Amino acid sequence: MTSTASRPSRVAKLPPRERILDAAEELFQSEGIRRVGVQAIAEKAETTKMAIYRHFETKDALVAEWLRIVAADYQAAFDRVEAEYPGRPREQILGLARFIAEGLPAVSHRGCPFINSIAELPDRSHPARQVIEAHKALQTRRLVGMCTAAGLADPEQAAAGITFVLEGAQVSTHNGSIDQVGDRLLKIVEGIVDQHRADLTPSRATTD
DSSP states (O other): OOOSSOHHHHHHTSOHHHHHHHHHHHHHHHHOTTTOOHHHHHHHTTSOHHHHHHHOSSHHHHHHHHHHHHHHHHHHHHHHHHHHSTTOHHHHHHHHHHHHHHHHHHHHHHOOHHHHHHHHOOOTTSHHHHHHHHHHHHHHHHHHHHHHHTTOSSHHHHHHHHHHHHHHHHHHHHHTOSSSHHHHHHHHHHHHHHHHHHTSOTTTOOOO
């Protein structure tokens, strides 16, 4: 849902459903979920409320679908590093850290869509909130799997530490509290991985 083309020329070529999602993405990211109404989305997408409801039963369903697309982009990052570094889990983990680091400039302006959305969706039964929680659970399982494959001493603890750093880096970038966040992020993640490898006894250690 991103492109180097200007938004008007790009959006004009999109099918109606994708045009609605594109408009919703831009408005939800810039103004927040609660502040944006269906009419505003319709105007941004150059369509009507009735057309939106033909594609999405409710605004909540539209929010959930937007976050499902965002989640798919993050899961695709796992797929890419696994394909780029087959059989090299340490490099896969560092590749994920680079993916987050490279996305930090966008986060500095709008913030992480998951963090922002959770702040607006306290009800855990909300369909969009369920999308976020399912995505985060899958992300954790995949990261634990990489840590296990890398032979780290405590894969779950290592994955937890890496997750804290990745998510914390996005918050720190958004609030401007830390400089050189991308570089620091990469060094910290590498340190976590190498520390957990160092904690292994020689007989248990593995190599990529």
